[in-house]
Amino acid sequence: MELKICGATRLDEIEILNHCQVSYVGLWSGIENHPRSLxxxxxxxxxxACRGPKPVVVCVRPSWPAPGEMMQRCGVKWVQLHGFTSPTDVARLRQQGLSIIKTLHVNDAGECPELRWLTAYDDAGVDIYLIDRFVDKRQIGSTGQALPVRVVENMVEQLAGRRLWLAGGIHAASIGSLAQMAGIEALDIDSAARKDGYIGTPLYGLVKSLRAGEEADV
Structure with missing residues (x-):
């Protein structure tokens, strides 16, 4: 199971991630009034500065011609579309040579508005779908709360054959059990990796618990 840690803003945070078993780091871009938008x-x-994890530009409403031009200057390949981006805009980003992670907004009843466009997203070139808990449009992610397991399992079934990540309320006490969840290749974590607002020592506990969960599954 891979890890993505989201919302880095400082070089010392990147240095910590470089020395942990983290595959991706999220860098927020163009998010109005967001404290971690860069x-x-x-x-x-x-x-x-990323020597281990791959950088991922995270945006809600991509503006044009950015983020493609900015990402090319920075040498970043991956973009995570955290808002309600249309399949048409996904295709435009794909044409800029980017790899696409599309967030799917799922509520506790298992409802996901993007599922109606799933085939269009596939055709537009989405590489990975990120399952995240949705409350309302005022807070479309980073809720710090997990979806019910049955909802996640149902989404995995509906999305069979696609690359899937999971976000929402993942912490040291729960991450070990998620290591055993079929169909999920990576976990996306923000607040649980932080101490005093910054990525720090809690990350080590997350990695340790995840690896212990993987070993328990062997």
């Missing part, structure tokens, strides 16, 4: 120059600086 200016382009800062994002490029952090991306260049």
């Amino acid at each position: 200016p382009d120059a800062r994002l490029c600086q952090l991306a260049a």
Whole structure:
């Protein structure tokens, strides 16, 4: 099971991630009034410092011609579309040579508005679908709360044959059991990796618990 840690803003956070078993780091871009949204120059600086994890630009409403041009300057391949991005815009980003992670907004009843366009997203070139808990449009992610397991399992079944990640309320006490969840290749974590607001020592506990969960499944 791979890990993505989201919302890095400092070089010392990147340095910690470089020395952990983390596959991806999320760098927020163009998110109005978001405390972790980065200016382009800062994002490029952090991306260049990544020696282990692959940098992922996370945006809600991609503006044009950005983020493609900015990402090319920074040498970043992956973009995560965290809002309600249309299949048409996904295709435009794909044409810019980017790899696409599309967030699917799922509520506790298992309802997901993007499922009606799933075939269109496939055709547009989505590489990975990220299952995340949805509350309302005022907070479309980063809720710190997990979806019911039955909802996640149902989504995995509906999305069979696709690359899937999972986000929402993942912490040290739950991550070990998620290591055994079929169909999920990576876990996307933000708040549980932080101490005093910054990525730090809690990350080590997350990695340790995840690997223990994987070993228990052997």
